[in-house]
Amino acid sequence: MKQFWFYFKNGIIGENPVLRLMIGLCSVLAVSVKVENCLAMGAAVIFVLTCSSIVISILRKVIPDQVRIPIFIVVISTFTTIVDLVMKAYLPPLSKAMGVFIPLIVVNCIIMARAEAFASRKPLLPSIADALGMGIGYTLVITAIGVVRELFGYGSILSVPLLPETYQNMMFMILPPGAFLLIGIYIGVLNHLSRRVNK
Amino acid sequence: MKPQLKISLTLAIICAIAAASLAAVNQVTQKAIAINSLKELQDSLKIIYPIADRFELEEVPDREVSSETENQDFTIIDQYQVYQGDQKIGKVYRVGSKGYGGQILLLIAISTQTNTMVGMRVLEHQETPGLGSEITSSHFQEQFQNKPLTDSFELNRDIQALSGATISSRAVIQACQGVLSQLGKEAD
Amino acid sequence: MSVTFVDLFKIIISAAFIENILLARYIGLCPYIGMSTNISNSLGMGMAVAFVMVLSSIVTWSLWNYIFIPLKLEYLRIMVFILVIAVLVQLVEILLKKNLPNLYRAMGIYLPLITTNCAILAVTFFGVDYNYNLLQVVIYSISVALGFTVATVLLAGIREKLRYAKVPSFYRGYPMAFIVTALLAIAFIGFKGLIK
DSSP states (O other), X not given: OHHHHXXXXXXXXXXXXXXXXXXXXXXXXXXXXXXXXXXHHHHHHHHHHHHHHHHHHHTTTTSOGGGHHHHHHHHHHHHHHHHHHHHHHHOHHHHHHHGGGTGGGGGOHHHHHHIIXXXXXXXXXXXXXXXXXXXXXXXXXXXXXXXXXXXXXXXXXXXXXXXXXXXXXXXXXXXXXXXXXXXXXXXXXHHHHHHHHHO | OOHHHHHXXXXXXXXXXXXHHHHHHHHHHHHHHHHHXXXXXXXXXXXXSTTOSEEEEEOOTTOOOTTTSSSTXXXXXXXXXXXXXXXXXXXXXXXXXXXXXXXXXXXXEEETTTTEEEEEEEEEOOOOTTTGGGGGSHHHHGGGTTEETTSOOOBTTTBOOBTTBHHHHHHHHXXXXXXXXXXXXXXX | XXXXXXXXXXXXXXXXXXXXXXXXXXXXXXXXXXXXTSHXXXXXXXXXXXXXXXXXXXXXXXXXXXIIHHHTOGGGHHHHHHHXXXXXXXXXXXXXXXXXXXXXXXXXXXXXXXXXXXXXXXXHHHHHHTTOOHHHHHHHHHHHHHHHHHHHHHHHHHHHHHTTSOOOXXXXXXXXXXXXXXXXXXXXXTTTTSOO
């Protein structure tokens, strides 16, 4: 049980996939214009990551080493396609808003990296813990960026207007430069904080 | 069992299971997906032409699409006959027009009874947020409501351009003019 | 549908600069950030990416138009496209190793990394979603690869110089890379309006 908790926490802080391992970046910046998109993306990634990790961990003794990458790809793309189809069918506006980034989950480095580094080598329960931790760590970061971008870019959070009517939307935050700037700052801040903690 | 055979077999089985499960999910969701896109279009048609009872897709076999225009700045995607009861009262054209950030998808509704443009509605666009994206705003789209077809449809003449978004505004005008010229062709 | 030279030119300019896949569409960031530490790495990766991008675009486009659509297998798109890319990368690796060992050694680690380059998969999707014909697909994929390489080399050049600059300790490395990318992105926004 302690082990489970350890791997779970690791995914969120110690080895946060976005801010520490620098993986999964594309979707974090592209989707984070509105908070509701961030949460949806986070949910999708958690789903694909966890399901893929479960399947890969269960099959880890059976998967031949030479074809492991194609097999990972098949498993991950299956769950990604499921998310894509389900969203198109039951959540069309959200699916449109996220656009190509739902199918791109299959090449979201986080999922591939964890399959290779963890799920294919560790038993089921730790794999689930790692997947959930990484997924939640990802969701936290993408939402943290989304909150700032939506607040300054649209004056709202979760489409609830928070700033006065006269507020001029800060376009910078909606466009790419704002996103790059924000994540650069976040990584820098995390570096600073972790150095402080380690001292 | 030879190792190569085992490898291929494992790969094949996993692929087969994956493909099968996807086929199943596809079956289940296909209907909902088709209904969604249909519903979206129906909703937009209803909004742009509220007095209409129904819309029917019109087949226009000899309508020249993008091969006739020199560039793909304007294309007619499809057109709908508008009915009130059994009477044909107008048409709605779904068109694409090249804007600043990409193609703008719009609906343009014409009343053949009153010879006016009933309205214009932007469906999809990739214009700059805050500038070109204002083509979806009511104060811009209002200019196209119940507008006599005899108007010139020119920027800064009878249509006010959006400040800081001339190209986006022009794209909309271009779409209107394209529809008008198509109407003229169909009348002949 | 006849495609004029002007149309192709428009595709080149918009794919490479106006809608630069990295700086305007956020796609392909992981290798971009990871490999842009010096110019020669970036050029090497750019070449490898271009090669695989064009090849996979052609193969997937053909598969899509001649097999997927007639057989209504659209839902298998994600799986098949990424498998095609993975297979192509393997093939390229094997071919290079056998026939052009020097080039293979020069490309080194970039080759296997390319499979997870979101940009390649994204371009295969766009190639079919934009209803391009084969010529347009080829031009499009080359242009995207060009834009990708230009942006990466630009960042690499700046990062090389940054190593000698006085950057506050916690911003050194990746944070600074992102901040510079933000500036590059602003610069590239200036390309908008280049094509009416």
